[in-house]
Amino acid sequence: MAEVLVLAELDPAGGGVRKTTLEALTAARALGEPSAVVIAAPGTAGGVKDALAEYGAAKVYVAEAPEVDEYLVAPKAEVLAQLVADKSPAAVVIPSSPEGKEIAARLAIKTGSGFLTDVTEIAADGTAMQVAFAGQTIVHSKVATGTPIYTLRGNSVTPEPAPAAGTEESVAVSVSEQAKQARVVDRVVEQKSSRPELTEASIVVSGGRGVASAENFKIIEELADALGGAVGASRAAVDSGFYPHTFQVGQTGKTVSPQLYVAVGISGAIQHRAGMQTSKTIVAINKDPEAPIFELADFGVVGDLNTIVPQATELITARKG
Amino acid sequence: MNIVVLVKQVPDSGTERKLDPADNTVARASADNVINEMDEYAIEEALTVKEAQGGEVTVLTVGPDSATDAIRKALSMGADKAVHVSDEAIHGSDAVQISAVLAAALQQLEYDLILCGAEATDSQMSVMPALLSERLGIPQLSGARKLTVEGGTARIERQTDGGYWAVEAPLPAIVSTWDTINEPRYPSFKGIMAAKKKPVETKSLADLGLDASAVGLANATTQVLDFAGRPPKGEGVKVPDEGDGAQKFVDFLASQKIV
Ligand SMILES: Cc1cc2nc3c(=O)[nH]c(=O)nc-3n(C[C@H](O)[C@H](O)[C@H](O)COP(=O)(O)OP(=O)(O)OC[C@H]3O[C@@H](n4cnc5c(N)ncnc54)[C@H](O)[C@@H]3O)c2cc1C
Ligand SMILES: Cc1cc2nc3c(=O)[nH]c(=O)nc-3n(C[C@H](O)[C@H](O)[C@H](O)COP(=O)(O)OP(=O)(O)OC[C@H]3O[C@@H](n4cnc5c(N)ncnc54)[C@H](O)[C@@H]3O)c2cc1C
Structure with missing residues (x-):
């Protein structure tokens, strides 16, 4: 079965994978066999591997290095582009956060591909659905060039477990100087509320x-x-x-x-x-x-x-x- | 300090927007077209930096001839000059292709800082800084709610779900701005009059050294296959509050098994 790379989005507060990742794994199954990709600071992947396997990841590629966390977006896109070159996946699915969309954009340029953002559904033939203009219009679209890259909008797919092997494969990370320009010097949490997170609340x-x-x-x-x-x-x-x-x-x-x-x-x-x-x-x-x-x-x-x-x-x- | 602000003309986000059934592109001809609201914050930020540090603000637009209205708005706010890339062949281009055109136009300009909106209100993609960073090899500082430029370094507060990330990079850099960053000025009468005399240079693809095969609907990296209006929601129930409104509301929630 064709391999589909799914970039895992992790909870910045250390609470494991976000629900959006499980949604992306679920959506990716329409296209082939998902492999999860964890690109994060050292010591992160261990805590999330089981969840990724439970939701269908046959493999879990682990790319851990301090640089991917110290600089904005560019290093993650580089690592993902390297994996696309090595594995020639049928498609790449990324949760549609601000960072996810930016990784998708960079990956599109690096791999000479088209990309679709905020898709709400992916069909077996690669056609995706997008909701445009404040929900007034529903569009079906597809990628015409290169390796199809999708960012999946949160809450559009219900995560469904599909236990798979989750075989870990570690990936060597080398980040270019070019990708180390925008340095994250601080991460500040201002509002800590006891209420559920707005975008995830039911x-x-x-x-x-x-x-x-x-x-x-x-x-x-x-x-x-x-x-x-x-x-x-x-x-x-x-x-x-x-x-x-x-x-x-x-x-x-x-x-x-x-x-x-x-x-x-x-x-x-x-x-x-x-x-x-x-x-x-x-x-x-x-x-x-x-x-x-x-x-x-x-x-x-x-x-x-x-x-x-x-x-x-x-x-x-x-x-x- | 040479600052370039990217400005896009879009259909007014407060109106009903449509795609054109002829080729599934945005129906721009029939739309109420305005400057992308998010770009006004980028212009304001550019003017603020210029006022503090000196320099020149250039507006760059890729769009049909009618996009001159958006350029005039930017010039009337106080930008100094503009470049308008307009070419029939660009019609129907997607984000990857538009970024190629913007990158080619930027390479013909001098810049220390590129500013753009955090998103275009028609597509809501929020990808241009990443695409251009990749193409131009300059750092991306996206989603700013605050910007400081000092001694060859740009520093932003990148807006996040529950706070911000402080991110910094050497110039030249591309920065995108949210509507939390400032309060855009209104063009003054003097500004509007002055804008009419400010230089607007129009460029074609050939002027940028680009081939038509790099752009346009037929060569796009993504394709819109079909579209439809969202099916209207069935009539809901509407009750007046006659002292029992809250009770009816709670009864409804109970009927939906929510409480
Ligand atoms: C580019 C752009 C982006 C925008 N983005 C957003 C966005 O992200 N989110 C957003 O919300 N808006 C956005 N807006 C603004 C949007 O157009 C509206 O102005 C805004 O949503 C209005 O907010 P409102 O409904 O609270 O206020 P109003 O339109 O003023 O409505 C207030 C309502 O409260 C009712 N009301 C008043 N008193 C009472 C009472 N005692 N009891 C019961 N009802 C009462 C009134 O009848 C009225 O319907 C955007 C606008 C632009 C141009
Ligand atoms: C509903 C809808 C969905 C779309 N989905 C996709 C998709 O999934 N994939 C795809 O490849 N294309 C898509 N497109 C097409 C794409 O949006 C356009 O090609 C667009 O010009 C690319 O930039 P953006 O507006 O999306 O960028 P954004 O990244 O949202 O815009 C950010 C900023 O970039 C600047 N900017 C953007 N365009 C221009 C311009 N023409 N001239 C000057 N400055 C500009 C502005 O400052 C703007 O605020 C979609 C368009 C629509 C209307």
Whole structure:
């Protein structure tokens, strides 16, 4: 069976592989037999090998060296390009994080290939699906030149276990001077929240301009906590200083695709929809019955968020007893 | 300090955007075209660096003739001059091909710093700094929410999920900017008038020494096979809050087995 390289994305906090990697391994199986590639600081691969094997990695290529962590993106792309040259895989699948897309871009130039970003599905014939223009358009596309390179958008494929051998093969790493120009001098975590990570949460409660103040975002947080979800915000809420930018959902913020998205005091501008349109169930709370957010809501309540949200929090908390 | 800012014209992201069924490319002719909003932050950053350290800001665009509107906007904000690469043969090019055109145009310019937006709002690819870094052999500092340029070194705060990475590299370098980096200025009346007289050099592929076979729909490294509008969602339920809105909301969540 054809070999497909899957670049593993690791949790920067040391929590193993990210779910996006398991999704990429699952999607890659449509094209052939996945081999996982771990490019990381020394001592990383040991902790993630089992998970990679469980989700279908027949092989695990381990390329460990301090340089791949000390410099931005370029060294990882070099190592991956070397593997592509050695193994001639049928395709390369990479999780669609900012870094993943940049690695894909560099790999495309190095290998003389085309690349598709943010694909949501890959078919056996190599055709991929992309969702464009804030979810308004669905596109089928394919790579016409070289080794097809895909970046897979998070939350578009459900990870499915498919236990495989996970045979480890270590890869010698040599990084060129050229790739050692952009040095990462510090990694700073500013917001540490006890809530689930926004892009991975299965429930997201977002507040918009209608929430009206930073203090009042408390009612959004309380509803999110009652539901065990993450908190999001519209750009208007962020620009007004109600909530930090890290939590912005939309075109220039995060893309989320949870089981449940609750939009509170958000009108539903196209740029906001761009980040939440593919949520499975959407609920809107808005005092304006004409707000465009209702067009995509499965359930909408027309009324004042200041009364509805705290009441809902109380009812949910009571149900949980 | 010679600064080049990459500027792309895109269909307004607040409107309904379409692909053209004739060849599956972005329907630009019928669209409400604007400067890519993200590029305004790159222009503002370029002007800030120039104001502090002196130098010249050149705008570089690859796009159809109508893209001059985006160039004028950049010039009216305060950029000094522009290069507009326009050639029928470029129509339908993908990211790999556009990066080849931008790289060729950049090689004809002098630059210490290249700035661009963190993403184009039409494609949302966020790949241009990586592609150009690879082609030009200069470092990539992408996704900046803060930039400092000092003594031949550029340093950014690269925006991440829960904070930032501090990354630095020697000049020349390519830096992309998010909308958290600054507040772009509005063009003044004086700026708008002055922009009309600023030099805009138009270049063809031949001027860049590129062959038509390097670009265009027929030679693209990726192909759009077909497209369709997303199927509309079925009508949802909308209830007025008559004191029982919260209860109905929670009942709905229960019916979906969410609570
Ligand atoms: C290039 C570009 C990128 C953008 N990127 C993003 C992005 O990433 N994310 C994003 O969100 N936006 C983005 N925007 C902005 C977007 O166009 C909208 O301006 C923004 O989403 C509006 O936020 P909002 O819905 O909170 O505010 P508004 O549109 O002002 O809506 C507020 C809503 O709250 C309701 N309301 C007010 N008071 C109450 C109350 N007491 N009870 C109930 N309801 C109430 C109102 O009826 C209204 O519908 C972008 C814009 C551009 C040009
Ligand atoms: C919905 C959609 C999906 C697409 N998917 C793919 C894909 O998967 N693979 C692929 O190869 N192509 C794809 N394309 C085509 C690709 O987006 C265009 O070829 C584009 O010009 C390449 O850059 P970008 O805008 O995507 O770059 P981005 O990396 O998103 O743009 C970053 C910055 O680069 C600068 N820039 C980009 N283009 C230009 C330009 N023409 N002139 C000057 N500066 C510029 C701007 O400063 C911009 O802010 C897609 C296009 C669309 C509309």
